[in-house]
Amino acid sequence: MPKETFFNLPAEKRDLIIKVVTDEFAAFNYEQASVNRIVTNAGISKGSLYQYFEDKRDIYQYLIDLMTKEKVKYVSPVMQNPEDHDIFTLIRELYVSGLRFVLENPKFGAIGKRFMEIKNSVVYDEIMHGNRDAANQFFRILLEKAVDKGEIRSDLDIPMFAYMIGAMNTQMIEYFTDFETFEDDDKLLETVDIFIEFLKNGIEA
Amino acid sequence: MPKETFFNLPAEKRDLIIKVVTDEFAAFNYEQASVNRIVTNAGISKGSLYQYFEDKRDIYQYLIDLMTKEKVKYVSPVMQNPEDHDIFTLIRELYVSGLRFVLENPKFGAIGKRFMEIKNSVVYDEIMHGNRDAANQFFRILLEKAVDKGEIRSDLDIPMFAYMIGAMNTQMIEYFTDFETFEDDDKLLETVDIFIEFLKNGIEA
Amino acid sequence: MPKETFFNLPAEKRDLIIKVVTDEFAAFNYEQASVNRIVTNAGISKGSLYQYFEDKRDIYQYLIDLMTKEKVKYVSPVMQNPEDHDIFTLIRELYVSGLRFVLENPKFGAIGKRFMEIKNSVVYDEIMHGNRDAANQFFRILLEKAVDKGEIRSDLDIPMFAYMIGAMNTQMIEYFTDFETFEDDDKLLETVDIFIEFLKNGIEA
Amino acid sequence: MPKETFFNLPAEKRDLIIKVVTDEFAAFNYEQASVNRIVTNAGISKGSLYQYFEDKRDIYQYLIDLMTKEKVKYVSPVMQNPEDHDIFTLIRELYVSGLRFVLENPKFGAIGKRFMEIKNSVVYDEIMHGNRDAANQFFRILLEKAVDKGEIRSDLDIPMFAYMIGAMNTQMIEYFTDFETFEDDDKLLETVDIFIEFLKNGIEA
DNA sequence: CATGAATGAGCTTTCATTCAT
DNA sequence: CATGAATGAAAGCTCATTCAT
Structure with a gap:
């Protein structure tokens, strides 16, 4: 501070x-x-x-x-009542907000990337002070609830998929930062939708 | 040298x-x-x-x-005749070899992780001497052929999925290095199979 | 700087x-x-x-x-109106100022000598930033004007004599630094005068 | 050795x-x-x-x-009976041999120049082991004898002129190495002759 | 609240010379 | 006579941090 x-x-x-x-x-x-x-x-x-x-x-x-703090502003209102939505809608909102955030704040995008570069360092841990896998926790709970609600298959390795779903978001952001670019917001939504559908096919009950 | x-x-x-x-x-x-x-x-x-x-x-x-050089030893014989196998078999072999490699050579796993930390540096480029996204290329071709063979859906964003499939391998490796551990090789194969099935559901034709 | x-x-x-x-x-x-x-x-x-x-x-x-900067202080007022004087007077003033400078600033004399030791190096060029043979140029113009004014013979190899007259000053300075010493300023002037007379006999019209 | x-x-x-x-x-x-x-x-x-x-x-x-040793080969036969010739002939022969030597052995010329760069170092002294000013001595004797024979003025500062005449040879060599080049041997001789005449005018009795 | 000089351990790299085989 | 691995002091330079003013 x-x-x-x-x-x-x-x-x-x-x-x-x-x-x-x-x-x-x-x-x-x-x-x-x-x-x-x-x-x-x-x-x-x-x-x-x-x-x-x-x-x-x-x-x-x-x-x-x-x-x-800035990133929080991008979080969809949908996330305020997570229990009102199925897991795929929620994940979709997360991906969209993540992508929009870096597209509208390219410098923060760069900083985020640089931050990831020191993921294995002491400094990273200190800055995250223990929250290292907060994102993991979040997705884990999300998946567990979805299993309960019968939205997704029950035989999945939950911790691993929690990790992977979070990581995929990060990776997708890196991809669009490094190699591609969205023409407009519609294109962004379309891309996310395709990926969400892919996810859905993969894990839904 | x-x-x-x-x-x-x-x-x-x-x-x-x-x-x-x-x-x-x-x-x-x-x-x-x-x-x-x-x-x-x-x-x-x-x-x-x-x-x-x-x-x-x-x-x-x-x-x-x-x-x-050490990693090459882990590459499955399956990869020698890639055209004899469907894309999911090939990806499976790649994931398995990647995971086995770092599990049996944890130090190399760490070095690989450290290497990724300088992904945006000059040194990285020099060491890769231009082959920066060889992996990307590889997966892109794999996907294109799979589309031709009717193994996967034709409406996918090939470059993005190529990037993501490569990245997922890396991420899975990081996950098992950082948070989990395989009891034995059977467990490893089982985990990969689940993930491959997930992939399959997601993108197969 | x-x-x-x-x-x-x-x-x-x-x-x-x-x-x-x-x-x-x-x-x-x-x-x-x-x-x-x-x-x-x-x-x-x-x-x-x-x-x-x-x-x-x-x-x-x-x-x-x-x-x-220090050396400039030694430059004779005579040099401010070079056209008012014949070439031998001008050269005399230059020699005198050069000698006085190193005699009164022996350390600078040593530094100057050391500087000459790297005459063929990149550092030398950088420090002189291209002015490498400014002195040569100077003497060349001096000699050309003197030819025009009929002060010296017109059949001389001007570039070579320009070089040699500059070099002789340096050499004379080295001689008095290394082997001899002036008792007083009168002796210095006398020595220079003898040399200038030698020069005069050699090249005057 | x-x-x-x-x-x-x-x-x-x-x-x-x-x-x-x-x-x-x-x-x-x-x-x-x-x-x-x-x-x-x-x-x-x-x-x-x-x-x-x-x-x-x-x-x-x-x-x-x-x-x-190589340089000695260039010394004119004239130098074998120095007393048979006047000082200007002798100096002329020295200058000519010096120039011819570096022109025909450019590498030795370069080495000589490099050697001069360390003129103020311990190594230089060691290599010259005390002979530092052998050349000086030589020219001093030459001038003294010439005074005796009435060839040159008697009021000259002998040690200084001895030094300067030797130095001029070196300087002339540097000039022709760095800035100029002789078309042929005739041109070389002509140039030296002009300089010797300059010298002669300057110091002859 | 502003300043900026002082610090010194640390960095990578070079090089003539020695000596055991 | 040939070899070449080993040496280690020295080089120029960087940098986050401190502290007296």
Whole structure:
């Protein structure tokens, strides 16, 4: 968490710093990102930066938190009453929100990718502080309930499929970031629908 | 490629160096890996290491090559006549060989994971020398042929599914490396079969 | 060019660094000069030196610039209106200023000598940034004008004599640095006058 | 001096080594010259080279000696009876032989230039072992005798002119190596004659 | 709240020389 | 006489972090 001083800053300055930091961690992964470059680009002194943040990790942490907060905005209203919908609708909404998020926030997309690059590092664990497999948990519960409701087959390896369904979302995002691009939102929805249908065929009861 | 001197070394010493280097690149990614640590752990002088290898990248390259060579051994005989088998059999063999490889060579598994961490770096490209998405290509052709043979639906987004099928293999490997473990080979085969069935349901014609 | 930080330093510290650097490049040529030795002798940390200067070349560049600036102070007022004087007067002034400069700044003399040792290197060219034979050009024009004014013979190989007259100055400086010494300024002037007379006899019209 | 082993070598091998060493010290100065490169280019082992020569300096020494021996061959027969000729004839012969030597042995020319680059180093002194200013001595005696014979003015600063006349030869060689080139031997002689006349006008009695 | 100089362990790489075989 | 593996000090340079002002 940034120190109090950071939040006492005039919004303009704070926003500039956030912008610079965002650019830095979008262009470089955690290790390659440079505190020197940040202060230079933000036009502030090193000492100042260290009065706003504990250390490099803290800066990163803050950025990832910001990204997470932003991502939440994309979560479909459908997710507010998950029990009202079948699992395929829910997964569809998750995929769509995930894709829309990175398409509308390409820098966050890049940061997310860079973040994944350090998935095996201490820093990653620290930033996720134990939530490492929160997504896993979420999908696991989703699948378990779907089994109960008879929506999907009961003989699946739930933990594995939970992991895979989460991972597929990430992978699909990487695919569309790296190799393809959506012409418009309709195309995006269509693509997701095809994939959801694929999933459905694969696992439905 | 290591220099001649490396191959002239007594096997024992060479193996020790390989072991130390393997450990280093299993524990750290390319950037974090330290030549200093390697020479210390191998009990050799800095000068010696640089008489065996051109530079750090050369060491890494050699290790990745070694891994690739080892991995090839796991490729199923089925893959020698791919046209004799349907796509699901082929994908199954690929998944099985991939999983077996990392389960029987956990250090290589770690190295492979670390290697993926630098997927967006120059070093990665250099080591892959342009073959960056050879896997993608492979799966694309596989899918195209399967469409021709009427094994899978013709309305799929081939490039995307090619990417996803490759990625799923990697993800499954990561899952079993990080969270689960196979009791025995039967369990492994069973797991893969479930997944292949899932795939089959999803995309077969 | 040193970074801003260098010029922000207390004069005392800056002067100490300049002194140490001067000594280093007076005692060793560019390659043999050691950044390690500089920081040790200056009693500063490596990191600090690299906050003052870009790199080793930057340190050297700065020193050569300093020397050049200092040398300019020695240039005779006579040179401000070159057309008011005959060529022998001008050459005399140049020789005198060159000699006085190194005699009064022996360290710069040493640095100049060391600088000449790398005359065929890339670093030399970079530091001179293309002005490699500015001196040659200068003397060439001087000689051409003198031919026009009928001060010297018109059958001379101008480029060669231009080169030689410049070189003789350097050589004379080396001679008095290495083997001889002037008792006083009168002796210096006398010596130069003898040499100029020699030159005059040799080339005047 | 090379060790006995070097001279026991088959002439062919010895010559190859000499050629490689010549190329190395023509292309690089003493410091930059690399023992590694020499053994590689000569196709011999490091151990062997160190059985032929004491160390790097010894190799260099040997090469400079070889060059000196070769240079002697160019000395005009006129120099065998110096007292039969006036000083200007003698100097002329020296200049001509010096120029011819480097023109016909460009590699030695390069080596000579590289050798001059370390004029202020310990290695230079060691290689010249005290003969540092043998050339100076030579010209000094020449000038003294010429004064006695009434060939040149008696009021000259003999040591300085001795130094300068030697240096001019070197400088002229550098000029023709770096900037100009002789069409033929006639042109060379003509150029030297012009310079000698210049000298003559300058210092004759 | 701002500053920016100071730090120093760490990085990868080079090289002439030795010596056991 | 030939070999070539071993050496290790030294090179130039980077970087997140601290702290006195």
